[in-house]
Amino acid sequence: MTVQETEQKLRELLGPEFSDEEIAALLREEPELGEGLEGFAARWQALRGEIPPLPADFTARVMERLEAPGLWERFRARWLSLPRLAAAGALAAGLAGVLYLGYFREPALGPPLSVREAAGPEGRKVYFVRFALRQPGAKQVAVAGDFNQWTLAALAPSAEGEGLFTVEVPLAEGTYSYAFVVDGRRWIPDPAADRWVDDGFGQRNSVINL
Structure with a gap:
């Protein structure tokens, strides 16, 4: 899959909220997004099986390279708003470790709701x-x-x-x-x-x- 094809697939998924420059920045900062697209695009509509596991250090490497948290926050919000079928689709293998930026830590105690x-x-x-x-x-x-x-x-x-x-x-x-x-x-x-x-x-x- 060419760079142009990868960008087009990501653009179709994310919609008009993301500019061409922002899509290019996402792929530049985390190339595994493109790898996930390339590996799963052929069965985009039919995918129902198990999502392959991510490398153990995937989230850590994303955090090390993260330079524009605002862009990734918008990406995460958009991803969570997609239907579950889409969430199981072509980008799943490349995205799952990114969705909760910073991962979960033990929270401090807070007052009740x-x-x-x-x-x-x-x-x-x-x-x-x-x-x-x-x-x-x-x-x-x-x-x-x-x-x-x-x-x-x-x-x-x-x-x-x-x-x-x-x-x-x-x-x-x-x-x-x-x-x-x-x-x-x-x-x-x-x-x-x-x-x-x-x-x-x-x-x-x-x-x-x-």
């Missing part, structure tokens, strides 16, 4: 969920989940304690998965959550049911 209920339009219930995470030494903390299409919603430093970050998010009734993002690169589950779900790539997302 706080939920208050209010009446919304047409009498529908609205739940104001207070997401909180204690991370001493962190410069910034955000929360991302399927309730905001896995974009980053910043938490503000709280006066309640050193290293405590909080944000209140209005949500409709339902079940949501989410994770915290520390300093723009490290994704961790909510230590206050009592439920988790596997994300399909060997990591966990927290779950809240309203």
